[in-house]
Amino acid sequence: MAMPVSGVPTETPAAQAPELGSGRALGRIGRAVRLNRKATIGAVLLGIFILIALFPGVIAHDSPTQDAYPAQLGVSTAHLLGTNHYGQDLFAQLVYGTRNVLLIAFVVGLATTTIAVLIGVAAAYLGGLTDSSLNVVTDVLLVIPLFPLLIVIAAYAHGGTTLVLIAAITLTSWSYTARQLRSQALTLRRRDFLEAARVRGERPAYIILVELIPTMTSLLVASFLTNALYAVLFASSLQFIGLGDPNTVSWGTTLYWAQNNAALQTGEPLWAIAPGFLIATLGAAFALLNYAFDEIGNPALRPVRRSKRARRTDA
Amino acid sequence: MLEVSGLSVDYLLDRGNVRAVDDVSFTVGRGEFLGIVGESGCGKSTLLFAVAQLLAPPAEVAAGTVTFDGVNLVGLTDKQLSVMRWRDMSVVMQSAMNALNPVKTIGAQFKDAMRAHGKFTAEEIAVRSADVLKMVGIDPVHLGSYPHQLSGGMRQRSMIAMAMLFTPDLVIMDEPTSALDVVAQRSLMVQIKELQLAFGFAVIFVTHDMSLISHFSDRLMVMYAGQVDELGATKTVFDRPLHPYTQGLLEAFPSIRGPRVPLKGIPGNPPDLSRVPSGCRFRPRCPYAIDKCAEVAPDLYPLDGTLVRCLRREDGSLAS
Amino acid sequence: MTDELPRTELLRTESLSRHFKIGSALSRRTLHAVDDVSFAIGEREIVALAGESGSGKSTIARVLARIYKPTSGEVFFEGKPLSSMTSRQERLRYSGLVPMVFQDPFSSINPVFRVQHGVLRCLKLHRPSLSAAQRLEEAARVFDIVGLSPDMLQRFPYELSGGQRQRVGFAQALAMRPRLILADEPVSMLDVSIRIGLLNLMAKLRGEQGVSILYITHDIASARYVADRLIVMYAGQIAETGPIEDVLTHPRHPYTQLLLSAVPDPRAPLSVAAETDRGEPPRVIDPTPGCRFRWRCPLAIDRCAQVTPELAELRPAHSAACHVAQTSSDEVKAFT
Numbered sequence: 024m025a026m027p028v029s030g031v032p033t034e035t036p037a038a039q040a041p042e043l044g045s046g047r048a049l050g051r052i053g054r055a056v057r058l059n060r061k062a063t064i065g066a067v068l069l070g071i072f073i074l075i076a077l078f079p080g081v082i083a084h085d086s087p088t089q090d091a092y093p094a095q096l097g098v099s100t101a102h103l104l105g106t107n108h109y110g111q112d113l114f115a116q117l118v119y120g121t122r123n124v125l126l127i128a129f130v131v132g133l134a135t136t137t138i139a140v141l142i143g144v145a146a147a148y149l150g151g152l153t154d155s156s157l158n159v160v161t162d163v164l165l166v167i168p169l170f171p172l173l174i175v176i177a178a179y180a181h182g183g184t185t186l187v188l189i190a191a192i193t194l195t196s197w198s199y200t201a202r203q204l205r206s207q208a209l210t211l212r213r214r215d216f217l218e219a220a221r222v223r224g225e226r227p228a229y230i231i232l233v234e235l236i237p238t239m240t241s242l243l244v245a246s247f248l249t250n251a252l253y254a255v256l257f258a259s260s261l262q263f264i265g266l267g268d269p270n271t272v273s274w275g276t277t278l279y280w281a282q283n284n285a286a287l288q289t290g291e292p293l294w295a296i297a298p299g300f301l302i303a304t305l306g307a308a309f310a311l312l313n314y315a316f317d318e319i320g321n322p323a324l325r326p327v328r329r330s331k332r333a334r335r336t337d338a
Numbered sequence: 339m340l341e342v343s344g345l346s347v348d349y350l351l352d353r354g355n356v357r358a359v360d361d362v363s364f365t366v367g368r369g370e371f372l373g374i375v376g377e378s379g380c381g382k383s384t385l386l387f388a389v390a391q392l393l394a395p396p397a398e399v400a401a402g403t404v405t406f407d408g409v410n411l412v413g414l415t416d417k418q419l420s421v422m423r424w425r426d427m428s429v430v431m432q433s434a435m436n437a438l439n440p441v442k443t444i445g446a447q448f449k450d451a452m453r454a455h456g457k458f459t460a461e462e463i464a465v466r467s468a469d470v471l472k473m474v475g476i477d478p479v480h481l482g483s484y485p486h487q488l489s490g491g492m493r494q495r496s497m498i499a500m501a502m503l504f505t506p507d508l509v510i511m512d513e514p515t516s517a518l519d520v521v522a523q524r525s526l527m528v529q530i531k532e533l534q535l536a537f538g539f540a541v542i543f544v545t546h547d548m549s550l551i552s553h554f555s556d557r558l559m560v561m562y563a564g565q566v567d568e569l570g571a572t573k574t575v576f577d578r579p580l581h582p583y584t585q586g587l588l589e590a591f592p593s594i595r596g597p598r599v600p601l602k603g604i605p606g607n608p609p610d611l612s613r614v615p616s617g618c619r620f621r622p623r624c625p626y627a628i629d630k631c632a633e634v635a636p637d638l639y640p641l642d643g644t645l646v647r648c649l650r651r652e653d654g655s656l657a658s
Numbered sequence: 659m660t661d662e663l664p665r666t667e668l669l670r671t672e673s674l675s676r677h678f679k680i681g682s683a684l685s686r687r688t689l690h691a692v693d694d695v696s697f698a699i700g701e702r703e704i705v706a707l708a709g710e711s712g713s714g715k716s717t718i719a720r721v722l723a724r725i726y727k728p729t730s731g732e733v734f735f736e737g738k739p740l741s742s743m744t745s746r747q748e749r750l751r752y753s754g755l756v757p758m759v760f761q762d763p764f765s766s767i768n769p770v771f772r773v774q775h776g777v778l779r780c781l782k783l784h785r786p787s788l789s790a791a792q793r794l795e796e797a798a799r800v801f802d803i804v805g806l807s808p809d810m811l812q813r814f815p816y817e818l819s820g821g822q823r824q825r826v827g828f829a830q831a832l833a834m835r836p837r838l839i840l841a842d843e844p845v846s847m848l849d850v851s852i853r854i855g856l857l858n859l860m861a862k863l864r865g866e867q868g869v870s871i872l873y874i875t876h877d878i879a880s881a882r883y884v885a886d887r888l889i890v891m892y893a894g895q896i897a898e899t900g901p902i903e904d905v906l907t908h909p910r911h912p913y914t915q916l917l918l919s920a921v922p923d924p925r926a927p928l929s930v931a932a933e934t935d936r937g938e939p940p941r942v943i944d945p946t947p948g949c950r951f952r953w954r955c956p957l958a959i960d961r962c963a964q965v966t967p968e969l970a971e972l973r974p975a976h977s978a979a980c981h982v983a984q985t986s987s988d989e990v991k992a993f994t
C-alpha cells in the first residue's frame with residue numbers, strides 16, 4: 024500500500040491485506056500462528072505444558088514430594104526419569120513442578136504487560152509533564168542491573184515464596200516493556216482516529232483504554248510472551264541459587280537440590296539435566312510463538328509463499 | 339524502442355493469485371511522451387514496476403514480454419539488467435521523501451548512482467552532478483544539502499535530475515507530482531516537457547490526474563481494473579473519449595471556467611481484482627451496459643486510430 | 659448560492675493568530691502559521707478555505723476545532739467567544755455543533771471496531787437522552803443521509819472503500835446535529851471519480867440539512883463546484899476573499915491569479931505565466947512586515963516590502979490584501 028500522501032488516492036480495500044483490520048483479533052492471531060511454522064511448534068509445546076500443569080495426576084502417578092522410593096534408581100518404566108538422592112520420583116517432581124513455573128510465567132507476563140501498558144501508553148498519549156515524570160521512573164528502573172536487583176529483593180524478603188518471586192520479577196521487568204510500548208504509542212498518537220475521538224469530546228482515559236490500546240494488541244501479546252519467557256528464566260535462576268522457597272515443587276528448586284547434591288558428579292545426571300531441559304524448552308516455546316507476532320506487527324517479515332502452480336512460459 | 343506485449347502481472351497471495359495487470363500491450367517510440375491514467379487499483383503502478391523490472395515478491399510477471407531496444411527484459415538477471423539500468427532507462431518514483439536517502443546529501447546520492455553504473459573519476463561525477471541540477475533549475479550548491487533541507491518541489495526536481503544523469507532514452511515516472519501543490523506541479527510538468535524536448539528522451543508518465551497530463555503527453559492510455567480500456571492520441575482521447583469510463587473520468591473534473599453544472603462522477607467502486615465481474619469489467623458502473631456486456635469480455639478494438647475496449651463501440655451501437 | 663453577505667452569522671474569527679515555537683533551546687524561533695485572520699461563516703453556506711501547503715488553512719481548522727488554542731485573537735461562535743467556554747459541558751456542546759471531518763480515510767476511523775462505533779459514541783456523548791435502540795436507529799438514519807446502506811454499520815473499516823469511509827466521517831458529524839462542519843481536505847485522498855459524490859453530498863447537507871461547511875482544500879476547481887464563498891490563504895494570511903464566482907472571474911490578488919493560471923484544465927489552452935514561477939509558499943519564521951508574496955510577485959512595488967497589506971473591499975463583498983490592487987483603478991493582471 025502506497026504511503027498516504029496528500030493528493031494521492033489510495034488503494035481500494037480489496038487490494039489491501041487487513042493490517043490492523045479485523046476486530047477479530049483472536050481470529051487473526053490464530054491464523055498467524057497456524058501459518059507460521061515456528062509459531063505452530065511453539066503453540067503445540069506450550070499447549071503440552073499447559074495440559075501437564077492442569078492434569079499432573081493423569082500423567083505422573085507418584086507424589087512429587089514423597090520420598091518413598093529407593094534412592095538413585097535409574098531410568099525405568101516405574102520411574103521414567105529415575106529417583107533422586109532422596110528417593111523421590113523425578114518424573115513426578117518435574118510434572119508437578121510445571122504448575123509453579125507456568126503460574127509464575129503467566130502471572131508475571133500479565134502483570135508486567137498491564138503495568139507497562141498503563142504507564143507507557145499513558146506517558147506517550149498524555150505527553151508533557153506526565154510523560155516526563157513517568158519516564159524518570161521508568162528510566163531509573165531500566166538503568167539498574169536487573170538480576171542483581173532481583174537477588175537483593177529476593178534475599179531481603181528472606182527467600183521467596185512464589186508470590187515474592189512474582190512480585191520481584193514483575194517489579195524489575197516492567198520498565199523494559201513500558202519503554203517499548205511508549206515508543207509504539209508515540210507513533211500511533213498522531214493517527215487521525217485518535218484526534219477524531221478527542222475532537223468529539225472523549226476523555227483522555229477513554230481514548231487511551233478504548234481507542235488506542237486495542238490497536239496495539241499484537242504488540243501486547245508479544246510483550247506478554249517475552250515477559251513470560253524471562254519470568255521462567257529469572258524465577259528458575261533465583262530458585263536455583265537458593266533464593267526461592269526450597270520446599271516448593273518447581274523446576275528451579277529441583278535444580279537447586281540437584282546442585283546441592285552434586286548430581287552431575289554423583290551419577291544422577293538426569294536430576295540436573297532434565298529440569299534444565301524443560302526450562303529451555305518452555306522458554307523456546309514462548310520465543311517461537313513470538314515469531315507469529317513479529318509478522319503481524321511487521322508484514323515485511325512475512326515469508327513469501329510461492330505459488331505451487333507451474334508458471335507459464337513467455338509468450 | 340519499447341514494446342510491451344501481452345504483459346500480465348500476478349500477486350501471489352495466500353488466498354490465491356490476483357492478476358493486477360491483465361494482458362497489456364503498448365509501444366513507446368523514441369522521444370514519445372506516453373501518459374498512463376487510471377485510478378487506484380487499476381494496476382498502473384504495478385505495470386510501471388513490471389516494465390522497469392522492479393517487481394518484488396509476491397508480485398511477479400506471469401506472462402508477456404517487455405522488449406527494450408530489441409532485448410526482452412523479462413527474465414533477465416539483475417546483473418544483465420544493470421547494464422541498461424539508469425543508462426538507457428531510469429525511474430522517478432512517486433514520493434521523493436521515500437525515495438531519497440534522508441541521511442545522505444544530494445551530491446552523495448548522485449555519486450552513488452553514477453558509481454553503480456560505471457567507472458568515473460570524482461571530477462567527472464562532480465561536473466555531471468552540477469550539470470543535471472542546473473538542468474532542472476536547482477543551484478548546484480545544493481549538492482551539499484540534505485533532502486529535508488529542500489522544499490518538496492526541489493526534492494522532486496532532484497529525483498528527476500538523478501534520473502537524467504546518463505541522459506537515458508526512456509524515463510519512467512510514477513506520479514512524481516502528486517505530493518506537490520498546484521503551482522509547483524505545473525512548473526515541474528513544464529520542466530519535464532522542456533527537458534524532454536531538449537534531450538529527446540521518451541517518457542512514460544503514470545498519474546491519476548488526467549487533466550494534469552492533458553497538455554504534455556502525446557498519447558494517452560487509460561487503465562481500469564488491470565486492463566487497458568483506451569489508448570490513443572491525447573487530443574483525440576480528450577476531445578472524443580470513446581470508452582464510457584474515459585467519458586466518466588473526464589466529466590468528473592469540475593472546471594474553473596465555463597458554466598457551473600452539477601456533475602455525476604462514476605457511481606460504484608472499482609472491482610475487487612480477485613473477483614472481477616463477468617464479461618466487461620466496467621459493466622457494473624457503465625451507463626450504457628447491455629446484457630451482452632456481462633457475457634463477453636471485450637478485446638481492444640481499433641476505431642479511427644484509437645484502441646478501445648468496449649463491445650458497443652465495436653459493433654457501433656454506441657454513437658459518439 | 660447567494661452572493662450577499664451571510665445574514666445570520668454562525669462563526670467569526672477576529673485577528674486570529676497561531677504561532678508555533680520551533681528550534682532548540684539555543685535558537686528559539688517562531689513559526690507564524692496563521693497571522694491576523696478575520697472572517698465569518700454564516701448559516702447554510704459553504705465557505706472554501708483554499709491555499710497550498712503551509713498556507714495555514716489546516717491550522718485554522720484545528721484552532722476552530724479547539725485542538726489548538728489561538729496565540730492571539732478570538733473565535734466567536736453564536737456570538738460567544740471560545741475562550742469563555744471553560745466547563746466540560748460547554749466544550750462538549752461546541753464540539754457537537756462544530757465537528758470535524760478528517761482528510762485521510764484510512765487513518766480517521768479506528769480499524770479495530772465496526773464502523774458504527776464512532777457514530778454510536780458521538781450519539782452517546784452528545785445526545786445522552788437517547789436509548790441504545792434509538793441510537794442504532796439514528797445511526798442508520800444518518801448513514802442513509804450520507805448514502806450508505808444501514809447494513810454497513812456492521813462492517814469493519816477495511817471492508818469499505820476510501821469514499822465510503824469519508825461518508826462515515828460525515829455521518830459521525832451529522833449524528834451530533836451540527837451547525838458547522840469543518841471539512842479538512844475531505845476529498846484530496848480519494849479518486850477523482852469518487853470525489854464528485856462526496857462534493858455532491860456536501861452540497862446536499864447544506865441544502866437539505868441546513869448545515870454550513872468550512873471546506874478546506876488546495877483544489878480550487880472543487881471549491882468552485884461546491885462553495886458559495888472563497889477565502890484564499892497565502893503564508894498564513896488571507897490574500898483574497900469574496901463570493902466564489904466573482905473571485906474566480908475577477909481575481910484581484912496576484913497570488914489568486916497565479917493559482918488560477920496553474921490549475922490544469924484540459925479544456926483550456928496551456929497558460930504561459932505559471933511556467934516562470936517555480937517558487938513555493940514560504941514557511942513564515944520570524945517575519946518582517948511587508949507582503950509575503952512580494953518575492954514572487956511581478957507587480958511588487960516599494961511599499962510591498964515595507965507595509966503588510968490589509969484586506970480592503972475592491973468589489974462588492976470581495977476584498978483583497980494587495981497594495982497594487984488597492985491603489986490602481988483598473989484591474990491589474992500579474993499572471994494571465
